[in-house]
Amino acid sequence: MDHLKAINQKARRIQEHVAPGVPGEVAASPVAANGDADLDVVALESSPDRSGPHIPLGCSLVFAPGWEVDSTGGTAGLCQPVERDLFDCHLACFWPAHVPDQLNHAPDWTGKCAAAQKDWRKIDLIFP
Amino acid sequence: MSPGRGRTGSGRNRASGRMQSLSLPLVPTLSAFLLSVAFPPAAPAQQSGDDANGTGIPVTDQLVxxxxxxxxxxxxxxxxxxxxxxxxxxxxxxxxxRRMVTLNDVELEPETARDVVRYLSDHHGIxxxxxxxxxxxxxxxxxxWSYEEAHEGDEDVDRTCSSCHSMGRVVTQRRTKEEWDLLMSMHRGYYPLSDTQGFRRQGPAPRGATDARHPMDKxxxxxxxxxxxxxxxxxxWSATMRPPRIAGTWALRGHDPGRGPIYGTVEISQGADEGNFNxxxxxxxxxxxEQVERDGRAIVxxxxxxxxxxxxxxxxxxxLREVMMVERGWNEINGRWFAGDYDEFGPDVTLVRADGPVVLGLHPGALRSGSSATVTVHGANLPTGLGAADLDLGPGVEVVSVTASAPGMFAAEVTAAADAAPGARDVFLAGRPVPGHLTVYETVDRILVTPEAGMARLGGGAFPRxxxxxxxTAFSNGADGEPDTDDDLDLGFVDVEWSMEEYSAIFDDDDIEYVGSLDDNGLFHPALDGPNPDREGMRNNVGDVWTVATYRGPDGTQVRGRAHxxxxxxxxMRWEPWRVQMVPGGARRTSDMGSQR
Structure with missing residues (x-):
């Protein structure tokens, strides 16, 4: 990328963010750490060493974005805070393995907590 | 969302919003209809006893x-x-x-439930x-783990199931075709959105598609x-299955992540019934x-x-919950013992029958050329009074003196010559081969941090951490001097300094300030759950970071490795039937059957 020149603000930020002296380099490895961490920009749309998202668990789940990780295998794209989305998932039974569903397992789940973002400590953990 | 931070609207939110507008008015009607199809409450479902995949297994136990x-x-x-x-x-x-009890109003004493589980696991097991x-x-x-790789599975089938739960839940079952079909119906009845989430294609098959089936049909x-x-x-297996004959003394070797190898013994005695053990x-x-003494019970x-x-x-x-397999031949039992709210702690273990002398392994498994160390061979029923000549560590490694010779271990001071050839050596104690190797090396060239991709969950407020x-693990480059080649030498578990670095997923990423801390033993302690008012957009303390291990050699050189x-x-929700949950504040949440095994 040596022949490329930043011409707008976003491009300049990219250039500033990557390693000084290594213009344009975007590199990261999950196992090799031999230099300054600032060298690494693992952008949402990049997965340097992988052909697809890395879901860090055999028992993991693969929505896009998923519950634990987003479609790139990170957390930056998750709906946040999770409490903002919680009752929506509950009412629609959207994440039935993660969030109690209102149809069967926990019809009164929201009873003690009308606003999850405020009263999140009152939310029950459900053992179906 | 956090405007200006580059975070986009979540597909989950968009999708659930769409589903909500459709599903809320429909939920009672739709679910009632589907439930009536899947679970006729009064008339037991008729099921053909003849299936291309099998003719069924009769239930002969009167209690069941x-x-x-x-x-x-x-x-x-x-x-x-x-x-x-x-x-x-x-x-x-x-x-x-549990589902029959919680959703279908079955009244069942825990003792009865355990007997039913026992019968069905034995006669309708895998x-x-x-x-x-x-x-x-x-x-x-x-x-x-990949379903595609492990079972040459279809990607659509994988997505259909693992969109909500582990494929492990699927591949640990066996069913007739009619039963797999009914299982799909059960899901569609309980979770009507599963149709749109993955069971059925939304719209016609792609133009030119050779397979127009819906994912659930596939x-x-x-x-x-x-x-x-x-x-x-x-x-x-079922034709010759019998209660295991495993009472006796077993030698134990294992590895506790973060704490290293363990060696010991397990006395297994017959319990009250066949298949029950203490x-x-x-x-x-x-x-x-550090010495550990534990007592327990088990069912096989x-x-x-x-x-x-x-x-x-x-x-x-x-x-510690113990999940192991008794291997055919009755001479080895192996598996995992675990604890933690997400089952994240605990050793991998192997038990080998110890009727006679058993050699389990040695520690440490690596020695720098030109250095000395105490090497301990662990075992059970080892002969005592052994001398230096009884330990053969291979060329270039000399036994200087014996420091202990007991039934459970043999320890000796050993020295690796400065010119000892790098490489792994087979080790013998009193003529018996010792599992593992003693590896002589010159330098630590690479550090591997495992798991290479780890996951922690926020907790401590309303939910467990x-x-x-x-x-x-240290590696030496081996004879060719090149990293990541076949001749690299595995030097085993090493002491390192732990730290964290930012995993920059977006510009000005600041996850590292919120996610939690990594202690001196490589254990990550996640931060508090719940929205964080100090964080932009009230984000939770979620994030991605590198965990970095820094090894300092005797000459002051540093080698680093890291994991995501x-x-x-x-x-x-916690589906694991055995779970006994201690939640912040001391409250105890469990299920009727959860505390037994």
């Missing part, structure tokens, strides 16, 4: 019949609807019975060869082909010398599936 036949009719051949046409692990049967590829599921291992066809009720493995477990950590299901629980003294908090344990850690949100 009496417990289940209100809903599951038994025909003249002893075939019980649904139950006769599936096979599962003990956890699978526990989960089914064979060792069927469980082995999927044992990560019952051993609760955080691993990378799944039924594939799963009934790959995981049928009748298999050679189960036919063979255990006395004694082991020590090779690195620290299906003739080989060990499910136990052990404690240090009377401390309930010290409980999910910790993540990392550990560092994801710190993510809690789970709001």
């Amino acid at each position: 019949i009496d417990t289940c036949d209100q809903c599951h009719a038994v025909d003249d051949d002893g075939m019980m609807t649904r139950v006769s046409y599936m096979r599962k692990t003990p956890e699978g049967w526990q989960q089914s019975i 064979a060792p060869e069927e469980l082995r590829p999927a044992r990560f599921e019952v051993e609760r291992r955080l691993i990378d 799944a039924i066809d594939e799963l009934s082909g790959k995981f049928p009720l009748t298999t050679a493995e189960w036919t063979s 255990t006395q477990i004694r082991y020590a950590y090779a690195r620290s010398g 299901y299906t003739g080989y599936q060990w499910r136990g629980r052990s404690f240090e003294g009377a401390s309930e908090e010290s409980a 999910g910790y993540a344990q990392f550990e560092a 850690l994801i710190v993510t949100v809690p789970l709001y």
Whole structure:
């Protein structure tokens, strides 16, 4: 990328963010750490060493974005805070393995907590 | 969302919003209709006893019949609807019975439930060869696993199931085709959105598609082909299955992530019934010398599936759940003992029968050329009074003196010559080969941090914390001097300094300030759950970071390795049937059957 020149603000930020002296380099490895961490920009749309998202668990789940990780295998794209989305998932039974569903397992789940973002400590953990 | 931070609207939110507008008015009607299809409450479902995948397994136990036949009719051949046409692990049967209790109003005493689980696991279970590829599921291992690779599975089928739960839950079951079909119906009845989430294609098949089936139909066809009720493995195993003959003394070797190798013994004694056992477990950590004494109980299901629980003294908090397989031949039992709110702690263990002398392994497994160390060979029933000549460490490594020779261990001061050839040496103690190697090396050239991709969950406020344990393994480049080649030498667990670095997923990423901390032993402690008012957009303390291990050599050189850690949100449901949950604030949440095994 040596022949490329930043011409707008976003491009300049990219250039500033990557390693000084290594213009344009975007590199990261999950196992090799031999230099300054600032060298690494693992952008949402990049997965340097992988052909697809890395879901860090055999028992993991693969929505896009998923519950634990987003479609790139990170957390930056998750709906946040999770409490903002919680009752929506509950009412629609959207994440039935993660969030109690209102149809069967926990019809009164929201009873003690009308606003999850405020009263999140009152939310029950459900053992179906 | 956090405007200006580059975070886009979530597909989850968009999708659920769309679904909500459609589903809320429809939910009662739709669910009532589907439930009426899937679960006719009064008339037991008729099920053909003849299926291309098998003819069913008769239920012969009167307690099971009496417990289940209100809903599951038994025909003249002893075939019980649904139950006769599936096979599962003990956890699978526990989960089914819990569902009958919580959703279908079955009234069941815990003792009865346990007996039913026992019968069904033994007679409608799965064979060792069927469980082995999927044992990560019952051993609760955080691993990378691919259905496509492990079972040559179809990507659409994988997505259909693992959109909501582990494929491990699927591949630890065997069913007739009709049963796989009914299982899909059950999901569609309980979770109507599953249709749009993955079961059925939304719209016509893509132009030119050679396979126009809906994903759920593909799944039924594939799963009934790959995981049928009748298999050679189960036919063979069930015909000769018997209670295991495993009472006696066993030698234990294992590895506790973050703490290193363990060695010891396990006394297994017969319990009250066949298949029930009591255990006395004694082991020590090779690195620290810390001694551990545990006592426990176990049931062996299906003739080989060990499910136990052990404690240090009377401390309930010290409980470890034991999930192991008794290997064919009755000379080895292996698996995992675990604890933690997300099953994240605990050693991998192997038990070998110790009727006579057993050599388990040695520690440390690596020695720098030109250096000295105390090398300990661990075992059980070892001869005592052994001398320096009894330990053969291979060329270039000399035994200087013996420091201990006891039934459980042999220790000696050894020196590796400065010109000793780098490489792994087979080791012999009194003529017996020692599992593992002693590796002589010149320099530590690479550090591998495992797991290479770890996951922790926020907690401590309303939900339990999910910790993540990392550990560092050293490697030498070997004779070719090149990293990541076949001749690299594995030097084993090493002490390192732990730190964290930002994993920059977006500009100005600041996750590292919020996610939690990594202690001196490589254990990550996640931060508090709940929205963080100090964080932009009230984000939770989620994030991605590198966990970095820095090894300092004797000459002051540094070698670093790192792993990716994801710190993510809690789970709001826990399906594991055995779980006893201590939640912040001291409240105890559990289920009727959860505390037994």
